[in-house]
Amino acid sequence: MKADGTGRKIHSLIDKVYHRANLELAWKLVKQNGGSGGIDNVRIADFERVAAEELARLHQQLKQDVYRPIPVRRVNIPKRNKPTETRPLGIPAIRDRVCQQALKNRLEPIFELTFSDCSFGYRPGRSTHQAMRKIYREIMNGCEWVVDADLRDFFGNVQHERLIDMISERISDGRILRLIRQMLEAGYMENGVKFQTVSGTPQGGIVSPLFSNIYLTPFDRAMENKGYRLIRFADDWVVLCKSREEAVKVFADAKVALEALGLTLHPEKTRITHISADLNFSAIS
DNA sequence: CTACGTAACAC
RNA sequence: CUUGUGUUACGUAG
Numbered sequence: 494m495k496a497d498g499t500g501r502k503i504h505s506l507i508d509k510v511y512h513r514a515n516l517e518l519a520w521k522l523v524k525q526n527g528g529s530g531g532i533d534n535v536r537i538a539d540f541e542r543v544a545a546e547e548l549a550r551l552h553q554q555l556k557q558d559v560y561r562p563i564p565v566r567r568v569n570i571p572k573r574n575k576p577t578e579t580r581p582l583g584i585p586a587i588r589d590r591v592c593q594q595a596l597k598n599r600l601e602p603i604f605e606l607t608f609s610d611c612s613f614g615y616r617p618g619r620s621t622h623q624a625m626r627k628i629y630r631e632i633m634n635g636c637e638w639v640v641d642a643d644l645r646d647f648f649g650n651v652q653h654e655r656l657i658d659m660i661s662e663r664i665s666d667g668r669i670l671r672l673i674r675q676m677l678e679a680g681y682m683e684n685g686v687k688f689q690t691v692s693g694t695p696q697g698g699i700v701s702p703l704f705s706n707i708y709l710t711p712f713d714r715a716m717e718n719k720g721y722r723l724i725r726f727a728d729d730w731v732v733l734c735k736s737r738e739e740a741v742k743v744f745a746d747a748k749v750a751l752e753a754l755g756l757t758l759h760p761e762k763t764r765i766t767h768i769s770a771d772l773n774f775s776a777i778s
Numbered sequence: 779c780t781a782c783g784t785a786a787c788a789c
Numbered sequence: 790c791u792u793g794u795g796u797u798a799c800g801u802a803g
Contacts, residue, residue, distance in 0.1 A: 570791055582792050590793090597794090613795095614789060620796040621788050697792035702789080705794095727789045727794095784800075789793100 503669065504555035507595050511548045551588055558668055562589045564680040564687055565695045581649075583681050583695025593699035596672065601703055603663050608706055609713035614727035615702035624724050628731065631722050632768055636733035638740045642747065643762035647728035648701060649693040652755045653677045656694070656708050676700070692755070702727070708754065715750040716743075740765045 554560035565583035572578045585593060601617070608616065613624040644650075653674070661670055676698070680689045694701040705727055716723040721743055722733040732747075734740040744758075744765075751757060 566790085566792090568791065584790090584792050593793095615794050615796095617795070622796075624788090695793090696789095699793065702794040705789090729789065780803080782801075785798080787797075788795080 503592075503595050503599055503672070504552045507548065507551060507555070507591060511544070511551075511591050547588060548591075551591065555592070555672075558671070560592065560672070560675075562586075562592070562676050562679040564682045565589075565697070567681040567683040567688075580696065582697040584697045585676075585679075585695065585699075589676070589679075590699055592672075593676065596669070596676075597700045597703055599669075600660075600664070600700070604703065604707055607663065608710055609717060609723075609725075611713055611717065611723045612706055612710070612725050614725065614729075615706060621726065624726055627724050628733065631724075631733035636722060636735055637768050638734040638737050639766050639768060640732040640734060640740045640743045640747075641762075641764055641766055642730055642732075643759040644728040644751070645757050645759040646693075647756065648696045648705065650756055651694045651704065651708050652692055655754060656704060659707050659711070673700075712747075712750050712754060716747065719746055721746070737765065 551560065563586050565585045568582050568584065569579040570582055572580050605616070611627075613619045613621065656677070657670060657674060660673060664670060677694060678690055680687055681695070682688070694704045709725065709728075713723060713725060716732065724731050724733075732740070732743045734743060744763075748758065
């Protein structure tokens, strides 16, 4: 183990994680089969025995470096605001979710230290409320022009090689890096047909939100280095500007920074506004 | 602070 | 077999 090996090995983190997943599954099972008679103790005991076996197998596979994630199950759900459009979820198997949780537990404390102060999405101790407060503070400082932007299919366009490069700046354990690569390249299953994944990190994966912040941190830094007042929540970000001219420049610079990551702006959800309309992360469009 | 549960919000 | 992360509020038990 190298510099990042100060923490526990990933397979030693599995136990706690699995306990949670175990209970969650047991509960689903009870709800499915129980119905009238309440909790069926026999079924839970039976389930927990199988779960314990699965856990032991997972430990063993990770220790011996023979663990392979299976393709995620893809299901398209309608978007909240627009019922016509759908969003592809990639749902990993329970066993793989357990593994991802253990991975996240290990990666998060390391990468939290590298994240920018302007990043508010999916981060412990940070909320939309805090992001809003920062926006209002900048408006009070005289920033009346708002660049309001969204990335086109961000989760689907994460480039595997770039992401792994970024992770390897802090993680030198080759086993962990191989594990991440396998998760990214596991592919997906839709209507019983297997597809390969050339890019993207599955929406529904436990590590995906963390990956999204790792992937966009170079963008955060690039914008900060230009002196822009960026506030980012996942793939949704705003820059507060003192003039319309500055706002126009933000677009050009953002485009360049995003291009390096293989990302483009969503044209319909990206615009410049003046603070006459109200502003928040939900009512952006 | 931990564990179980409910609800809401963001993406 | 509609997922995930994060935040917040509340209830119960330590």
